[in-house]
Amino acid sequence: LAPQASTLRKKLRSSWKRSLWLFPLTSIRGLLRGFGVHAAAAAALRAGCEAHLLAxxxxxxxxxxxxxxxxxxxxxxxxxxxLQGKRV
Incomplete structure (x- = not known):
């Protein structure tokens, strides 16, 4: 991979291991404000989104x-x- 890509990958992995979030909590809460989602559910959605993005x-x-x-x-x-079964 290019130096920039490998650097980005390392930063993403290190932030994941240190449990720093890629998405700010305020933006996730803003998206979910009208749905009445509990904080634990919002945190789970956030973690799932970040895991999917990393993959x-x-x-x-x-x-x-x-x-x-x-x-x-x-x-x-x-x-x-x-390959994931989603047609383009």
């Missing part, structure tokens, strides 16, 4: 690496969506 970034990076590229392209995103 997507890793899969896109693996596709780019397999194609011997350093940058993720739209084709990588389409391939990952197709």
């Amino acid at each position: 997507l970034l890793e899969d896109w990076g693996l596709c780019a690496r397999h194609a011997k590229r350093v940058a993720v392209e739209a084709a990588d995103v389409r391939l990952v969506r197709c």
Whole structure:
């Protein structure tokens, strides 16, 4: 991967391990304000969103690496969506 991509990946993983959040809690609460969601449920949604985002970034990076590229392209995103069973 490119130096920038590997740096981003390391930052994402380290923030995940230190339990720092990628999404600010205020933005999650703002999205869920009208639904009456409990704080524990909002925290679970936040954790799930971040885990899904990390998995997507890793899969896109693996596709780019397999194609011997350093940058993720739209084709990588389409391939990952197709492999997950989501048609583009």
